[in-house]
Amino acid sequence: MVPSDEELLSLYAQPTSRELAFTRLVRRDQKKIYWFIRRMVIDHDDANDLVQDVFIKVWNGLSSFRKESSITHWIYRIAMNVTLTFLERKKKKYDTVSLDEVSADLLGKLHSGKNLGADRIEMKLQEAMIALPPKQRLVFQLRYYDEMPYEEMSAVLETSEGALKASYHHAVKKVEEYLKQGA
């Protein structure tokens, strides 16, 4: 049975079951968070490092969790920050203001063969997503793959629902255009 936030927080409140609460939380949310990060960074090893980083932050911050949102949304927010920071660092590494090099790096990993067991159209979809600006890609992912309502996305990304709808609409249009090329 999937433990609810209330059950986990109740367990966490007891010093003797704090670690058990965290273990159950990891077990509950690790796949969602891993895939969220993996689609952003493409490479498994990078995703693995980042998802561990996220859960270490969760462990260190759970005692100050303010219950203003669900735990999962809070973890998504941490994952988003960790991932964007990672992509920012990559950009700095290439010493450029453009994300093109970062995208090229991600595309290289996508085509390396070790990361994707996809057919041609799926490969094109991933390429189209990599071409989106990172924040727009986050919006696209949360809506398209995680099927998150705009209200929840607004809580995760701390952006108005209107702005998110517009961003998603633009992202979908761009992805569709990319898919049509050579289709």
Next chain:
Amino acid sequence: MDERKNITDELKATAPLLSSLSKKNPFVIPEGYFNELEESIRVATGIEPAKELQAKSPENPLMVPPGYFENLPAVIVQKAGSRKPGGMIRTIKKRWWAIAASVAAILIISISVLRDRPAETLASGTPIDTTFLLLENASGLPDAVVVEFYDMDNSSSSSDSLQHEYLIEASGIDAETILSL
């Protein structure tokens, strides 16, 4: 469910090609990765695996090793496959039948002995009587000892301790065992 329909409708209207694609995950991950991930996070946060086994929740105080239920069906199938057909279900072991039969036999003998004894002996119900009956049923005292026991005068000259001494000597069983019966 409504949200999923909203998202699908939204996509169909704006991006028919994208909406026709399956959302299956195209990425590959190493086998057993999520179990390893959980372990890596535990190590990174300093949480010991044993803690989960020690911790108890109010609704279920008994814990099982991590991954136990995930692996259980495969273990059962594997074990079932290695068994010979027929004769595989045995709910009570043979030795338990033997113990149960012995206990039943002792009870039947005890009841029959109690029923056959004179009314005054049954009425007395002294501890030495009980010891005698138990010894008789458990070890099978010789007839001569039984006769001698009943001939002893319970009321005046013979005390319980004297009868105990007699039984110990006659049965060959030590005093501690008799007292524990």
